[in-house]
Structure formats: C-alpha cells, structure tokens
Amino acid sequence: MFKIKLSKNDIIEKLEITDVTAEGNGVGHIETEDGRAAVFVSGAVTGDVIKCKIVKVQKSLCYGIILEVITPSPDRFDRGCDVKSTCGGCVFRHISYEAELRIKENIVKNAFLRLGKFPEESFEFMPILGCEETDGYRNKAQYPVSADKDGKAVCGFYAQRSHRLVPCTDCRLQPPVFSEILKFSMEYVNRKHISPYNEQTGTGLLRHIFIRRGYHSGEIAVCFVVRKNAERELRPLSEELMKRFPDIKSVTMNINPKNTNVIMGDELRTLSGADVITDIMCGNKIIISPRSFYQVNTPQAERLYSVAKEFAALTGEEDVLDLYCGTGTIGLSLADKAGHVTGAEIIPEAVRAARQNAENNHIDNADFICADSGQAAKQLLDSGRKPDVIVTDPPRKGCDTLTLDSIVKMSPERIVMISCNPATAARDCRYLADNGYRLVKVRAVDMFPAAGHVECAAVMVRQDS
Structure with a gap:
C-alpha cells in the first residue's frame, strides 16, 4: 500500500471517518512510513469523508481539522449553538441525538469488554437510557x-x-x-x-x-x-x-x-x-447548599437511581451501605425498601445535610458517617458490620484499593456501582470479579446530552450467592 510521511500542516485530501471518541473527535486511519496512523479530527462524524489539515503529529497518531466535508455522514445534524466551536463543552452538538446515544452506549460497553475484560456473553448489557429533554436540562x-x-x-x-x-x-x-x-x-x-x-x-x-x-x-x-x-x-x-x-x-x-x-x-x-x-x-425533599453535590440533571438522576434500586433487588430486610453518599440522595431513595441504610461521606457539610434530609422526610432507618469511604468501610468491617448490599457512587477516579478490599471482606451479597466514568467503573468491577464477584448487568444512562460524559450502573453478585 502507498505510504506517506505525515507532518504538521500536511493536507489529507480524502479521509474516511470510521469512529468517534468520547471527546467528540472523529477517527480515521492513514498509512505512513512508520505504519498505520490514527487521525483524530474534531467535529468529524462516523461516516464522514473529509479533507483535513494536520495540526499536530505524534508517533502513532495525529490531530487534524476539517477543511471540507466531502461526503457528510447520515448522522451529521446541527443541533444549534453560536459558540459550540469555541466553547467546546458540547462535543456532540453536530450530530443527531440518536447517534450520540449509540456512541455513548458503545463507550460504556467497550469499557467493560476491553478495559474490564469481561466476555460479552458473561453479563447482560441493557439499552442506554436517553433523555427526554436534550436542552435546558442542567440545574x-x-x-x-x-x-x-x-x-x-x-x-x-x-x-x-x-x-x-x-x-x-x-x-x-x-x-x-x-x-x-x-x-x-x-x-x-x-x-x-x-x-x-x-x-x-x-x-x-x-x-x-x-x-x-x-x-x-x-x-x-x-x-x-x-x-x-x-x-x-x-x-x-x-x-x-x-x-x-x-x-x-x-x-x-x-x-x-x-x-x-x-x-x-x-x-x-x-x-x-x-x-x-x-x-x-425520588420523592424525597432534599436540601441543596452551594457546596452540596447534587446531580445536574434531575429527571435522569431519578431514572439512574431507579436502575440502582432495581439492581439492588431489595426485599425490605437488607442492611445497605451507601459509600460516597453525598447528601444521601441515593441511600434515602432506597430506604423504603431496605431494613437499614448507612451512608458514608467525607464532607461534613454534606453529612449534616444528609441527616437533615432523612429527618425532613421522616426516614428513621438511615444514618450517616462522616469519613472517607475507604476508612468508613474499614471501620464498619472492624466493628463486625457485614451489609447485605453495598452501593457506591465514587468520583471520576473510581474507588480506591482500601474501599474495594473492605467491600470484598464485608462480603455483601450484591454490589451496585454507579459511576460517571465507565473506564474506572470497569476497572473496579474487574477487581471485584477477581475477588469473588460476578458481573450480572450493566446499563448506560445519559445524564449529559451533547456533552462527552456518560453515567453507568452495574450490579455484581457474590459467586456463592
């Protein structure tokens, strides 16, 4: 095959886009003297054929900008915004929402297949839950x-x-x-x-x-x-x-x-x-302060928490531990189907709000601990506490090793993981799978239409359960 050497400012006359990244970059490939190179092009869509200019070159990949869309993709659709090209916050505003959901669903699925190394036939991957409102949804x-x-x-x-x-x-x-x-x-x-x-x-x-x-x-x-x-x-x-x-x-x-x-x-x-x-x-009155964590898309958060509740499969008797609980929104949404809920959160202001939220909603089977989730899990383990269900909603970096090890030692029957980062969710689920748990279901939930982020929920059960 004919090969060329790529340099900054080179023009690729015809590049077919075959994939899209979570950052909204279209991906094409070209043969170079050093082998096959990936070309990442902002604003390109799977199915586009474009003319592009190379603006940055690395060893096995390079970045380009669109000079001309020769053949537009069927997914290309302008959803409107005067500053989308300069702001960069809405990486999918140039494609249809249906195409965006397919991309996000694949991001989550591929994270568990490739990063988590879970065989496709070993778990159920449920269809992504999209938003009814794709504009004006942020609170x-x-x-x-x-x-x-x-x-x-x-x-x-x-x-x-x-x-x-x-x-x-x-x-x-x-x-x-x-x-x-x-x-x-x-x-x-x-x-x-x-x-x-x-x-x-x-x-x-x-x-x-x-x-x-x-x-x-x-x-x-x-x-x-x-x-x-x-x-x-x-x-x-x-x-x-x-x-x-x-x-x-x-x-x-x-x-x-x-x-x-x-x-x-x-x-x-x-x-x-x-x-x-x-x-x-989720039917509970929640206090929100300027520093409280509160999901930015309320209707989708309620759908996400409903998925978590379904995955938890509560019967009314279970002892539930809610790690990284924030102001208690997830744990309190589970309380009506649980025997008892304990939330753990490191931010004192959030813990005070969680306790107040429980009191305001007359929920008397929930309590909250002010501690890092890993330390809280270890404290509960050392005290002999062994919850039936553990729910986690960690930050983008995922759970730390202390948290994961304490979860494994507590040996709950079910672990429900909510995550804003499919890559770290898949990594943490792989750790749990290597320590006695089986991945059962995964579902992507789009909380951020037009933006590059996607949430997911996964449920794991103990191997001997």
Missing part, C-alpha cells in the same frame, strides 16, 4: 468572570483545555432563567464597576457566578464567588435579584482568596434569603 451552572479587551466584565465558559474565556450568557444546556439572571447581574456589575478577577495578576473581585435551580421546586440559588469580602458591593445586587426574580430564594457569597483552579473557597456567607434551597429527588 447547575458555574460561570467564570473575566474582563474583555475593553475592560468590561464578561462571563461565560472556558474554552476546552484552556482558561480562555468564551463569553456566553445563553447556553442551550441551561434553563432560560439562568440567562436572564446572568444578564441582570452582569449589567449591575459593570454599572457599579465591580472588578472582574484576573487570574494572571490575582487581582480583581468577582471570580464566578454560580446558579442552582430545583427542578421540581423551581427554587433558585445564586452564589457569587469573590476573591475577598464583597458584602458591601454585592448585598444591594442580591436584594435587587430577589425582587426581580421571585424564584430566587437564596443569594450567597463564597470567599476564595487562593490563586487556584478550585472554584469554591471555605467561607460562605448569606447575602439575602435562605442559606439553602430545596428540591425533590
């Missing part, structure tokens, strides 16, 4: 604030893999009311000359605007993240916001003086209204 948004070239304060989103701000107040993924609140706030900020934060110099005042909305309750919380105390500047704005938008029930100020990528600081002050807002999740 939370964090907008960095910066100055434009004229010194005017603007807010929006950071471009992918950068801290270059793309101004945007009309994101298609957020409820329309978020845009109205942002525009009102930014007009006030500029009128009152409240200075935007400068990452390079560490000067300026306003760093982020953080908005949350209860999907079922409609209650809205606004949090201004500032470099130093700005109560004098922001309290009048908070009062005007609550007058202008009746659904705003809480306006707070978070102080973060550190030169860091972490958005929130340690100090939180209420400017107007309540300290928290509430929402309904």
Whole structure:
C-alpha cells in the first residue's frame, strides 16, 4: 500500500471517518512510513469523508481539522449553538441525538469488554437510557468572570483545555432563567464597576457566578464567588435579584482568596434569603447548599437511581451501605425498601445535610458517617458490620484499593456501582470479579446530552450467592 510521511500542516485530501471518541473527535486511519496512523479530527462524524489539515503529529497518531466535508455522514445534524466551536463543552452538538446515544452506549460497553475484560456473553448489557429533554436540562451552572479587551466584565465558559474565556450568557444546556439572571447581574456589575478577577495578576473581585435551580421546586440559588469580602458591593445586587426574580430564594457569597483552579473557597456567607434551597429527588425533599453535590440533571438522576434500586433487588430486610453518599440522595431513595441504610461521606457539610434530609422526610432507618469511604468501610468491617448490599457512587477516579478490599471482606451479597466514568467503573468491577464477584448487568444512562460524559450502573453478585 502507498505510504506517506505525515507532518504538521500536511493536507489529507480524502479521509474516511470510521469512529468517534468520547471527546467528540472523529477517527480515521492513514498509512505512513512508520505504519498505520490514527487521525483524530474534531467535529468529524462516523461516516464522514473529509479533507483535513494536520495540526499536530505524534508517533502513532495525529490531530487534524476539517477543511471540507466531502461526503457528510447520515448522522451529521446541527443541533444549534453560536459558540459550540469555541466553547467546546458540547462535543456532540453536530450530530443527531440518536447517534450520540449509540456512541455513548458503545463507550460504556467497550469499557467493560476491553478495559474490564469481561466476555460479552458473561453479563447482560441493557439499552442506554436517553433523555427526554436534550436542552435546558442542567440545574447547575458555574460561570467564570473575566474582563474583555475593553475592560468590561464578561462571563461565560472556558474554552476546552484552556482558561480562555468564551463569553456566553445563553447556553442551550441551561434553563432560560439562568440567562436572564446572568444578564441582570452582569449589567449591575459593570454599572457599579465591580472588578472582574484576573487570574494572571490575582487581582480583581468577582471570580464566578454560580446558579442552582430545583427542578421540581423551581427554587433558585445564586452564589457569587469573590476573591475577598464583597458584602458591601454585592448585598444591594442580591436584594435587587430577589425582587426581580421571585424564584430566587437564596443569594450567597463564597470567599476564595487562593490563586487556584478550585472554584469554591471555605467561607460562605448569606447575602439575602435562605442559606439553602430545596428540591425533590425520588420523592424525597432534599436540601441543596452551594457546596452540596447534587446531580445536574434531575429527571435522569431519578431514572439512574431507579436502575440502582432495581439492581439492588431489595426485599425490605437488607442492611445497605451507601459509600460516597453525598447528601444521601441515593441511600434515602432506597430506604423504603431496605431494613437499614448507612451512608458514608467525607464532607461534613454534606453529612449534616444528609441527616437533615432523612429527618425532613421522616426516614428513621438511615444514618450517616462522616469519613472517607475507604476508612468508613474499614471501620464498619472492624466493628463486625457485614451489609447485605453495598452501593457506591465514587468520583471520576473510581474507588480506591482500601474501599474495594473492605467491600470484598464485608462480603455483601450484591454490589451496585454507579459511576460517571465507565473506564474506572470497569476497572473496579474487574477487581471485584477477581475477588469473588460476578458481573450480572450493566446499563448506560445519559445524564449529559451533547456533552462527552456518560453515567453507568452495574450490579455484581457474590459467586456463592
């Protein structure tokens, strides 16, 4: 086969796209002097035939940009957004939602087949659960604030893999009311000359605007993240916001003086209204503070937790351990079918909220431990506790070895794993499979239409069960 040597700025006249990555890059292949090379092209779709320009070359792969779509894929479909090419947050907005679901389903399935090394016939892979609403579904948004070239304060989103701000107040993924609140706030900020934060110099005042909305309750919380105390500047704005938008029930100020990528600081002050807002999740009233973890897509979270409940196969007698429990939303959704639920979470504020959520919903068969999940699991094991079902919902890095080893030693009959990262979920399930458990079912759940992330749930049973 004819071979060419690829270099930066080379033009590939005709490249067939045969796959798409989770980051939304189309993948084609070309023969080079060093062998077959993969070409990753942003915005390309499986089935496209394109002309592209090489912009980066590595040993066995390179990256390109589209110069021309020679033959468009049947999956190519513009779902609309003025800043999608510069923002980079919606990596699948250029394809149909049906195609996006196929891609995400394959991402999860391939993680368990290839990374987890589970034979396809050894477990049931259930169809992906897609969203009914693919726009306006997010109940939370964090907008960095910066100055434009004229010194005017603007807010929006950071471009992918950068801290270059793309101004945007009309994101298609957020409820329309978020845009109205942002525009009102930014007009006030500029009128009152409240200075935007400068990452390079560490000067300026306003760093982020953080908005949350209860999907079922409609209650809205606004949090201004500032470099130093700005109560004098922001309290009048908070009062005007609550007058202008009746659904705003809480306006707070978070102080973060550190030169860091972490958005929130340690100090939180209420400017107007309540300290928290509430929402309904799986029939339970849930308290939400600015620092609480709360799934950003409420209807899909309820469907995900229903899958977890189905996988747990509770009869009303089981002792359930909920690791990485946050404010207790998963564990509390299981409580009506469990004998007892214990949640473990490292963030004290979240544990206090979980206890309050249990009390508010008159759930008396749940308690919560403030500890790292691995340490909590080990403490319970050392005390002789052996739950029947363990549910985990770890961060993207997955479970640590201490947690997994403690789970194995507790020897529950069932383990239900919820994960926002199919790769680490498959890795952790493989560890459990190598230590006495059998993978039974896996299901992908799309929580983030247009974005590259996908959640999944898996259930494992003890081999001798």
